[in-house]
Amino acid sequence: MARRIAANRVIIDDRQLIQYVVEIENGIVTNYYPLTEEQPFTEWLGGTILLTKDANGIIRASKDGKFIE
Template sequence: MNRYAANRVVVGPKVFLPGVVEVCNESVTAYYQLTEELAKTKWLVGTIHVSKENENLRAYWNNLLLV
């Protein structure tokens, strides 16, 4: 599992400022508001977009799939 934080996480109409996305095997397993510093979290400047693809949620940052 990889955990990413960004200035903004967009999931459909929901926006988390700042937000966190947890990814396992290219699929998003969780997303939420960042309220405290989390261990083993990679900070990405900008926006992470979460979208549904083939029954799975995928996370993209700068048009790159987060894995």
């Protein structure tokens, strides 16, 4: 089951996305989308989540320098 996390900002490449949800499964970002309404089983982390691609092109999420599993 994917972990669903919401944050004030999500940064990917050179884009800053405001009020977004990031879905993570086994440490891999499977989806991200705008938070338009309250969703069940969504953790609110607040702050900023950084999305980066690893050497294999897989998107990973981190917050405060730590990867999110």
